[in-house]
Each structure stands twice: as C-alpha cells, then as structure tokens.
Amino acid sequence: MSDDKTETLKKLPLDSWHRDHGGRMVPFAGYEMPVQYEGVMAEHLWTRENAGLFDVSHMGQVQLEGEGAADALEAIVPGNISALGAGKIRYTLLLAQDGGILDDLMVTNTSRNLYLVVNGATKHDDIAYFNAQLSSDVTLKHLEDQALLALQGPKASEALAKLNISPMQPDWPVPTDLYFMEAGPFMWGDIPLGISRSGYTGEDGFEISVPAGHAEKLAAALCALEEVKPIGLGARDSLRLEAGLPLYGHDMDADILPVEANLNFALSKARREEGNFAGAERVLAQYPDKADKKRVGLFINGRQPIREGASVVDADGNSIGAVTSGGFSPTLQKPIAMAYVPTALVETGTEITVEQRGKAISCTVADMPFVPHNYHRKPKL
C-alpha cells in the first residue's frame, strides 16, 4: 500500500511525535507516515480490544460553502447530499464523467457548510475537479491547517469521555452522544474540534479534526489514557481489510464502476431515480447486479497470504480477475483478500483459483466484512 514518490515528502504536524513514540516512517501519499510502532500484529489486536490513535492528517479536509453547494456536489457524486440532515455524515463516491471512481469520501452537513474528507493521494486532483464543477456562489476551502486524528476501538468512547470535551452550546450533546455517521463541533478547553463518529477499522470510534498546532497536545492527552496506543498504517490496512472496506487506488480506481466495486449502497435511491450524476447512464446500466465483474472477499485455503496483483485464473490458467488487496488477518489468524471476479463466481462459497509466483492457490469466496462491524448505530425506532 505504499505509494512511493521520488518527489520531496511532506511531514505531518505530528512528525516528531511519531518518531518520539518509535514510529517507523515510510513514504505514503506524498507524506512520511508511521507504518508501525511496536508491530502490526500487536497494534491491530490492541485496536480490536481497546482503542488505537491513528494520524490521518494526510487526508484532504475540504469545506464547500454557499447556497448551491449540495447541488453542485451532487453533479459528481451519487449520494443524496441535499437530503443530508444537519450533523449527519454520508459515504459517497467521486465519479468521473464516464462513471469511473475518482475517489471515495465522507461528506458531513455541518449546517454552515459541507465538510468533506477525501483521500490523501488524490486530494489535489479532487480539489481541481471540485473547482471546475462549482459555480461562483460556492466557495471551496482546503483546510490545510487542520490535522485529523482517528480514535478507533471498543474503548474509544470511554477514552474520549475522559477528555472533558464540551459542546459549543451547553444544551448540545457531548461527543459520546453521537451515533455512527453523526458529527458536531466541540471545544476542548479553548481548542475547537470537529468530531465525527466514524472510521476505517469497522470498530466504533471517532475522527477528530483539530488545528494542526494543537494536534500534538491532543495526541499526547489521548495516548496518556490507559485505553489508547498510537497505531500505524500497517494495522490501519489490516483492520480495514478485515472490515471489508475498500482502499482507493487498490480496490477501486478510475477504471472501476460503483456496482463493480460492490458499493451499491452508495447509489442512493433518489439519485438513481434522478439519474443526473456524472456517468449515471453507464453506472445505472449495471445496477443492481448487471456488472460483468465484482469485488468480493476471499478466504485462502492454507496459510499463505495472497497479495495485490495476483491473478484469479480459470481451469486452463487464463487470467479472469485480480486480487486487489490481500494480507493476513490478525483477528482470524488466517489470510484474507479482496479480488475482482467474473459475476458467475461471486456467490459465497464459490471455489476459485489464484495464481501467485507461478503457484496455484485455492480460495473460497467469503462474505464481507470478514470481522463483524462494531459501530455505535442509532437504535431503530
């Protein structure tokens, strides 16, 4: 998952803090980022049982403000943004004019503006694309002076509660009152925080936008709690793989359409009926199950992990698909993967063959998530 670039790497606001905590820094998305501290396996398991702190400040934080912001964004995403309530978050896809996936992102209606979090490696292209779409009554602000920290795990909520973070208004809820995919503005002393109950691990947790100058103070306060340890990119990748969450640039890209990526839930009903987002005709022609190929989960029969780039092959050894993510699941103690396979092979339990370094490895199509999600969802009435 490393996206090595020869250009000069940027430093995160927490760069020296990571190094002081034993973080091994590697190039990723144009930044030097901590891939691990004490070890991927230990960090992964810690997050599943306690709470892990991830620095995801490389990701792009963007504000769209103005009367027509939701409509302008809807031209290039298939999510129902105009119907998004205040304080609610939606996962959606940035689509090219041909429907190919340019990025995946989170959109929050803060009630004053739309707050977007996009992938680090794609953020500059995304912003250029947004700017080309937006009319003059919508302003785009790239929040480059904000850091982003994710606190993830079953003890994330009890840890965050210890920080005495207060709402902007006395009668508003505190951070731990938020449900999954809700967000709000808060104060930690005199430091403003934007907190979302969301993440990329499958666990309950929060993503906290903090002014870069205060990020170290917040990271230190969180990691001083017995529930919290810093977690690197290595475990972030194995956690999201277990949660069945695709990684942009690996499990989807501009040549992949949403139905192929198994992201039908991101094509909201109202938007499918309107059919007025970028590439809608091509995207909706595949909906709900008419794509030739689809992203699936795989269990590997045996202990050898299969990796991104390995081929899915037919009985004659011809390539019919590709593995896009693969690794060892620390929770399940066995290898797991994501792959694109022909639609005829997507049923759970289907046996398929993957070829890696000239060796045929037998796999079984598996339900995702591999490890159940543990979100703090709002109870259904």
Add this chain to the structure above:
Amino acid sequence: MSRYYTDEHEWVDVEGETATVGITDYAQEQLGDIVFVETPEIGAELEQGDDAAVVESVKAASDVYAAVSGTVVEVNDALEDEPALVNSSAEEDGWFFRLTLSDTSELDDLMDEKAYKAFVDGL
C-alpha cells in the same frame, strides 16, 4: 562450523559441504510479525542469487535469495506450523533450509559477524 552473512541479511552456517541458511535477527525485526514461510523444494538446485524462499509478514511478501549455490537437502518443517519462530529465534530455530554447497569459493565473498555488524550499523 563457521557463520557467514550476506548484504541481503541472510546467515549461512557451513559445516563441511553443508550450509544452513536463515535470515538475520535484523531482518526479522525489519519484517515484523512473520505469518508464513515458503521454503524451497528438496532437491532444488539453486544458483547464488536465485529466489530460494518467500517470507510473508502481515503486510508484505519478501524474497529470500540463495546466499550460496547448491542443492537443497532439507527444509525447516517447523516453520509450517510456527512461522513466528523466525521472529523469536531467527538465527537458530528459525532456519529456512540446508543445501549441499556446489562452490565453496562463493563463501569468500560473504561477511563474517564483525563485518555484518558494521554493515548493519551503517544502515
């Protein structure tokens, strides 16, 4: 018995014509938690520098090259059930394979312990 090291972080123990090959403690530390080791076939004839084994961590696969040329005579079956032996005992119980040397002069180009330590310190 003499121990040699390569700049690919392998160690080679030589006793007569037989060499035992593994990866160094420094290498296992860099790789992190090892979850699988693919060892060569017994009988495989390896040339120095050939791909000889694959070591898989949670995150990535890494090749292990043949430090010296020879014919594989034994592999460490214990790694099949307990790949983490490479983490806990890289330079003893976590050995990968044994081969019969085909060209002992190749050993002249390898490092001794002192030279390897200096090499690692310089990284």
